[in-house]
Amino acid sequence: MNDKSDVLVIGAGVIGCAIARELSKFKIKTTLLEKETDVCSGVSKGNSGVLHTGLYYPKGSLKAKLCVEGRLMFPELAKQLDVPYKICGKHIIARTEEERKDLEDLKATGEGNGVKGLTIISGEELKSREPRLDALYALHSHVAGIFPPYLFTIALAENALNNGVKVYVNTKVSAIKQENGCYKVTTNQRVFYTDIVVNSAGLYADRISAMVGLDDYKLYPCRGEYLLLDKTCGDLISSMVYPVPPKVAGVLGVHLTPTIDGNLMIGPSAEFIDSREDTRTTKEKVQQLIDGANDLLPSIPLNQIIYAFSAVRSKITPPEEKTSRDFIIREDFENFINMIGMESPGLTASPAIAKHIVQIIKRKKDLEEKTDFDPIQKRTKPFSKTSRAEQASLIKADPAYGEILCRCEHVSKREVLDALNNPISGKTISAVKYRTRAGMGRCHGGFCLPKIVEILEEEYGIPSKEIKLKNLDSPLFIGRTKDLRESEKSE
């Protein structure tokens, strides 16, 4: 009991990490639990990585308020946390006069939410900005942007850790009980005690809530599939391109998103599914994405697809409802704060949600600010993003920068080593991938995987059987040569 936390946050997605980092500004004990091997392993990872304008949400809703606030807070935060982003703007295109009305409605909603500078432009003007697009009109937001959600989440978590938050991965909550005036949180690893619980469990928030007896939340898992195109495609468009949103609750339609690394993403699809674990990609949806992309951008080179992936949204809006329900963020039970239905625009809103949660906690606890909070988080300088002259200096200072382990993304051994030494996640291939981009390119790890395996074996002494792809249950190898032959003999 003597290591009792003041606040325990369940779930290290972007919102949980943003909350943990915000709480690390105060003289309290904060604990962050994550059931997966790394932070940003669920909904926060599998999305378009968009800094949303705040167009789609009804005035006065939490979604509208927190999205706009979060967007305005983001640039400063990104600077502190060394997270790359680009305000590339966004065009929602209309192909009929009828759709123009939808654009007017979106513009009005956005302006009602305090968004400035929204304009509806003609097809010709769109063409002058985006020569490959054909439309009658487009709604332009110049404030929308793109960023890698995993780098942002990892930086939030690492900065929280540096400022005193205790972070536990591979730690899955199985029971929560009130005991002696605090909460006893049982996990697969150990028991935690805390005054306040913040339920930021995303897709599993309803289950966490049910552990304290609040079992009336129902989440409707809604899968979104994406296709990722090679870096040769990043300059086909310079802004995000969306259709007028389909009349389905809270989805934005198949859109095209350039990434800051020069790829192009197609997606997501929207499909209500039975199991929230079901992150398959499907033939049908891949085809739907291809059709959708062809429709928006007929010249899109589909032979440049390098990866398909999917993630599941945590919706509280039932499939039959046409308007999306708002976020639920409230103290549902004494000292138990629920966040339910944290779907889009949760990523954009996350900094504002963190502030919002701190306000709720302030009503319950005296929060005294630290004097030594360090907001700055540096990541290893990515070799590929520096000038040739700077690359030369980096190598001179540290020859590990001169050994390029990933041929597609030009990731150096220095970056890989630093990712393996990260303070939160285990030494998995995925931990390296999301921190450095090694394995995210067109060869999908063909070149770097054997090299990372060699480092893990030779420099860290990890036996090949213990090397994992993404979590404890994803071994890459069954053993060494001769192992199977030996076991055959002994049978």
Add this chain to the structure above:
Amino acid sequence: MSEIKSRDADLVVIGAGPAGLAAAISAKKNGVQDLFVIERNDWLGGILPQCIHDGFGIELLQEQLTGPEYAQRYIDELRKLEISCMLSSMVLEITPEKKVFVASPAGLFCFNAKAIILAMGCRERTRGQICIPGTRPAGVYTAGVTQNLINLKNVIVGKDVVILGSGDIGLIMARRLTLEGAKVHAVVEILPHTNGLPRNIQQCLIDYDIPLLLSHTVIEIHGQNRVDSVTISPVDENLKPIKGKEQRITCDTLLLSVGLIPENDLSKKCGVKLSSVTGGAVVNETLETSVPGVFACGNALHVHDVVDFVTLEAERAGKSAAEYILGKPRKMERIRVEAGNGIRYVLPQRILRCTDLELSIRVACPGENVTIGFFDGKKLVKKKKFRKVHPARMIKIMLGKSETVAIKALKVEVLGK
């Protein structure tokens, strides 16, 4: 003050696989003194050291060598000729002015090259590129990566294996994994014919009773964290899965041998024109690309069936680069070479001068008693009959100087029976 180490060089060879080695040796023998071979791995020989099976050198050396043995012949010669090699060195960029930027632990180098030979080899097509539906667990590997892991790192990827694609590396790995004690449940090929060399079908599958399922494909991968099974299905003549015929195979590993793609990311940046058919540069018979002084050979130019042809081609590239550097007279492009009916591609795509000429040809589909015709416009100038042709086997044909002297446009096609 920049720390970039700048240097002039007559020739920079990119890649020290079989193509790069042979090209460098040939260039040196033809008079190029100031040359560098840049290799991103910390060994010479490229992919060959992981190819521990035999069959290398049959065409060229009339010997059955393993990959490492074959490579060693050329490594030894390279050493003897005292050709400079930079290992663990990655070419980051080639500019149209033939500046070659190289990252290595020794520093960042910039070579101002008179000529460049592109010998980067090829990479494997991945699961993502063919969009196999399903989950994304551990246990999905390309065949070449598996070969690297098993032969160079001595780790085994799985014990119950399904292989998609009948490319040669997949076939070789079917045998290798079987010898290692793993069970290869099936090799699944979407086409009605195999993609590998006939000798590999015999020696790697038939000899080990490994089932080959033609006109089948993998339609879904299962398993949340590690592969637990795959669903396969027969396909119709349009290569579409036939509904209701699916079959689930329990396995822990899916190996992919679904094609090789010439590596040309560097080539694109320096302005080299690429062929959409081969994935490599468009070249003339000196193997010069659309950028003067930049030559291409080996699997970076087009994917070869056997390494012997890579070596021979690379030797020509090395000789051509030497002639370019030493200022031998050159002619403008004269003849276009076109792949006609039944032919997937012909290399070179351009011919400069009347000379004895070697054409590399791949047919579009397998056949028996096939005649390939060589046309100048509509006029048949030569024909050659083959008892068997197969897309996996490269056909080499020599055209003599007397045959090319009058030609204005060369078209190669399979003649109707």
